[in-house]
Each structure stands twice: as structure tokens, then as C-alpha cells.
Amino acid sequence: MNDKLLEIENLNVHFHTPEGVARAVDGVSFHLDAGETIGLVGESGCGKSVTSLSILGLIPSPPGEIESGKIKFDGHNLLDFEAERLRKIRGHEISMIFQEPMTSLNPVLPIGRQVAEPLMVHQGLSKADALKKATRWLDHVKIPAAANRLNDFPHQLSGGMRQRVMIAMAMVCGPKLLIADEPTTALDVTIQAQILSLMNRLKEELTMSLLLITHDLGVVAQMAARVVVMYAGQIVEEAGVGDIFDHPFHPYTQGLLKSMPRIGDGLTEGKRRLIEIPGIVPVLTEIIEGCKFADRCPSMFDVCRQTQPQLVSINEGHRARCWLKEYPNRRKSDV
Numbered sequence: 001m002n003d004k005l006l007e008i009e010n011l012n013v014h015f016h017t018p019e020g021v022a023r024a025v026d027g028v029s030f031h032l033d034a035g036e037t038i039g040l041v042g043e044s045g046c047g048k049s050v051t052s053l054s055i056l057g058l059i060p061s062p063p064g065e066i067e068s069g070k071i072k073f074d075g076h077n078l079l080d081f082e083a084e085r086l087r088k089i090r091g092h093e094i095s096m097i098f099q100e101p102m103t104s105l106n107p108v109l110p111i112g113r114q115v116a117e118p119l120m121v122h123q124g125l126s127k128a129d130a131l132k133k134a135t136r137w138l139d140h141v142k143i144p145a146a147a148n149r150l151n152d153f154p155h156q157l158s159g160g161m162r163q164r165v166m167i168a169m170a171m172v173c174g175p176k177l178l179i180a181d182e183p184t185t186a187l188d189v190t191i192q193a194q195i196l197s198l199m200n201r202l203k204e205e206l207t208m209s210l211l212l213i214t215h216d217l218g219v220v221a222q223m224a225a226r227v228v229v230m231y232a233g234q235i236v237e238e239a240g241v242g243d244i245f246d247h248p249f250h251p252y253t254q255g256l257l258k259s260m261p262r263i264g265d266g267l268t269e270g271k272r273r274l275i276e277i278p279g280i281v282p283v284l285t286e287i288i289e290g291c292k293f294a295d296r297c298p299s300m301f302d303v304c305r306q307t308q309p310q311l312v313s314i315n316e317g318h319r320a321r322c323w324l325k326e327y328p329n330r331r332k333s334d335v
Helices: 048-056 083-089 111-122 127-140 159-171 189-206 217-223 241-246 251-258 302-306
Strands: 004-017 020-033 037-041 064-073 094-097 177-181 209-214 226-231 234-240 311-315 318-321
Touching: 004 048, 004 209, 020 048, 020 064, 020 209, 020 234, 037 048, 037 217, 048 064, 048 094, 048 177, 048 209, 094 159, 111 127, 111 159, 127 159, 159 189, 177 189, 189 217, 209 217, 217 241, 226 241, 226 251, 234 241, 234 251, 234 311
Parallel strands: 037 209, 037 226, 094 177, 177 209
Antiparallel strands: 004 020, 004 064, 226 234, 234 318, 311 318
């Protein structure tokens, strides 16, 4: 098997809107090794979810369109696959946990049927055998009295239980790659910790790769080996999780870290405010000649507005899209 299970090369995804062409994903390239966990982070609207939907061939067309690039899975370019061949991979070799389980689960079908369906479609199991295996998986993800819950509908379950059902659906066929798009956003902290622990355990048991999409850097620190930081459709920094937290290079990554509360900062006594990133993400239909982060950057200088920086190596395994690599004396702030 290819060590690089997933390779995305210069991916460009556009949406054609009345206001113009929105460049939701703009030249994104990264890879995910077999058995590895990567955190894909950034603000809402930065292109994380569109990147993941592109992998599965789920970009709505129209208005969306994959303009160019390659998405290689196990050495094969998924963009060359016909719809039927891609359907055989989706849900079988590549699965996804979507953001909101209440809207992702079918409200008029019992959960047992929904977990069993991938087994009937991809593995050819009978309904009875598929329901037996679905019961084992619901038990595996800690659904209490799983055999008695097969006929329950999604609205009868709590948020945490619905998320567990989504995990069972995604993993029931033993995928090589799991994409988890904000898997704990709607959950309280206690349930979030349980879900993350469950995902980590199942990942190790199945020896699969995990692409974790989130804006929560605390989740990334707990789960990921490497981090890819996106902004306005582009990758602005990529490094091992230790380098991202200890030696962030790009001002946007620094801003994300500064906005996190830290133990011992005395926030309850009013000694320190959280530092927000000023401004907003640029409109994706706007053509920007220079750096897309320039208007919000505390270290911006003339070249930032004139020419777009490229992803360059900072050190081994660490790259960033910033002119500060060429002009290090221009930095105005540090984490």
C-alpha cells in the first residue's frame, strides 16, 4: 500500500454565484500518510469542509465545480473516477462524520437501518446479517442496550448518542480513511471528551487514517500528529503539532493561538483579555493580488499587498505562506 494514503495536489474548487466566482479552495496541496491523523484548522469559511467534500465527490454542481488539481487515494486520482466507481469507495474505503448528526441522519428511518445500509450496499450482506453487525457496532460505540435501540429514530436520542450513531455508520465497513468534520462542535465538554476518546480508540483498532476538521486547537493538540492551517481557501501553514504550538510562524496561526484561553492567565480576575484577530475573512469573489491575510496582519508591509507569497519551507516538515521568511526583521509580534 502507498505510504501516502491521500495526496491532494493543487486543488481548486470554485462556486459560481451572482456576485462572481468564489474561490473556496485555492491551490491546496497536502498529504495524509497511512495510519496518520492530521488536523485541518481555520476559521469558518476558510475552505476546510469544501476540501473534505471534494475528496468524496460531494461538491454540489451547480454552483460548485472542481476546476483543477488531483485527489489521489491509494495512488489513484479520484477525480478521474466515474460516479459509480466513486460510490463504491464512498462509505466503504473513505467515510465521513458530518458536522451536525441531527441533520445528517435520516429523521424518518430507524438508526439500525441507517447503520446497516452501508453493509448491504458495499458488502452485500442480507438485511438480517447487516442488522446483527450494526448492533455489534452500536454496542462498540457505547450505545446502551444497543439491540433494543435499533428501531429508535434520531429524535429519540441525545446529541451524544446521535454522534455515536454517526461514528458507527462511518466505521461499520472498516474504511481506510475517516474524515471527521467538526465531530464534537454541538456537544458539551464531557461528551466531547468521550467522543474523541472513542474515535482515537477505533482509529487504532482499525489502523486507519483520520482527517480531523475543526476550529478547536485543543482538539487538534489531543488528536493530531500534523496540522494544516487554512485561511481564505489557502494553506498558510503546515507543521507537526509540536511546532505549531511551540513555534508558529505565520501571523494567522499566531492569532489563532493567542485567541485561546490558557490556564493561569487570570481571565476570571480580569487580568488579561483574549486577543481577537481584527477584521474579517476577505470575500472569496474578490481578486487579491497580494497576501489574503494582509488587511488583518500585524506584521504587514508593502510587498504583502503587492505579491502573493508562496508556501516555503521554514524547517524540516514545517512550511508557511508568508513574506516574513524572506524579511524576518519585519515581524512586529510574537506569541
